[in-house]
Amino acid sequence: MNDYRQRFFIQDSPVRGDVVRLTDSFATVTAQKDYPKSLQELLGQMLVSASLLISTLKIDGKLSIQLQSADPNAPFRFAMAECDHTGAVRALAGFSNHSDDERAIWQNTKTANDAFTLLDKGVLFISIHPEFGESYQGIVERVSDDLAECLAHYQKQSAQISTLIKLACNDTTAGGILVQLLPQTDEDKENDPDLWDRLTTLTATIKADELTDLPADEILYRLYHEENVALPDITPLHFACTCSPEKSEGAIVQLGHDEALQVLDAHGGVLTLDCGFCGKEYRFDKASVDSLFI
Numbered sequence: 001m002n003d004y005r006q007r008f009f010i011q012d013s014p015v016r017g018d019v020v021r022l023t024d025s026f027a028t029v030t031a032q033k034d035y036p037k038s039l040q041e042l043l044g045q046m047l048v049s050a051s052l053l054i055s056t057l058k059i060d061g062k063l064s065i066q067l068q069s070a071d072p073n074a075p076f077r078f079a080m081a082e083c084d085h086t087g088a089v090r091a092l093a094g095f096s097n098h099s100d101d102e103r104a105i106w107q108n109t110k111t112a113n114d115a116f117t118l119l120d121k122g123v124l125f126i127s128i129h130p131e132f133g134e135s136y137q138g139i140v141e142r143v144s145d146d147l148a149e150c151l152a153h154y155q156k157q158s159a160q161i162s163t164l165i166k167l168a169c170n171d172t173t174a175g176g177i178l179v180q181l182l183p184q185t186d187e188d189k190e191n192d193p194d195l196w197d198r199l200t201t202l203t204a205t206i207k208a209d210e211l212t213d214l215p216a217d218e219i220l221y222r223l224y225h226e227e228n229v230a231l232p233d234i235t236p237l238h239f240a241c242t243c244s245p246e247k248s249e250g251a252i253v254q255l256g257h258d259e260a261l262q263v264l265d266a267h268g269g270v271l272t273l274d275c276g277f278c279g280k281e282y283r284f285d286k287a288s289v290d291s292l293f294i
């Protein structure tokens with residue numbers, strides 16, 4: 001299995017975490033567009049982050065991480081990645097590299113962190129959409145040029161839970177680890193006073209190529225072989241898209257009848273909506289467009 005999340009516990013301690021690796025779903029995401037390398041890596045990191053963070057929630061629903069530029073004409077406009085409780089992931093970014101200026105910007109944007117800072121005036125936020133109940137959105141403070149550090153800081157601020165996140169992405173695989181210290185009892189603290197310091201020091205030694213190249217159990221063994229680690233069954237992750245004919249019809253209704261007919265005329269009588277996430281095409285002729293406005 002190429003795409004999965006491995007939960008782990010340090011036995012008899014309030015420490016838990018997850019390791020995520022994505023290969024097949026990452027390939028599906030990156031096949032949709034000719035992404036600049038740095039942006040592709042950032043998208044991989046965001047996919048892994050969404051898959052790690054939803055595991056910290058006890059909800060049925062979807063968690064998405066979004067990065068949004070304030071400037072609709074910026075070379076990097078937005079990026080978003082999401083994961084739901086069934087393990088379905090998808091991601092998409094909006095960018096432009098048509099002009100010489102834009103191409104030069106992307107050429108100088110080498111790493112995921114560079115792409116992240118390219119949007120330093122943009123907003124980073126996490127949205128949680130439970131199947132039942134209110135959706136919630138939180139703004140993530142940009143405390144660093146590293147997505148993982150910003151998200152860990154957010155976890156600490158919003159949930160009061162000490163969190164360490166490491167993310168990595170190469171051309172084919174995105175991977176990451178999240179470790180959390182859940183609330184400790186006085187007994188926990190007495191039994192093992194330097195537990196969190198020890199685990200964060202160990203976790204910080206993980207290298208990017210280990211997160212992308214090694215299976216989760218080997219990563220965890222390398223990091224914590226002197227600890228007593230419990231590994232429940234892995235959770236499979238997979239690419240899936242929630243686009244549908246109904247949503248495309250909704251988008252055309254939003255556009256308005258006159259506008260939709262203009263687009264139709266300009267494209268030889270066919271209005272095509274492409275899903276940016278999965279590449280699926282939804283095609284409408286005049287009769288089907290008209291039928292939406294009766």
Ligand SMILES: [Zn+2]
Nearest residue numbers: 241243275278
């Ligand atoms: Zn789709």
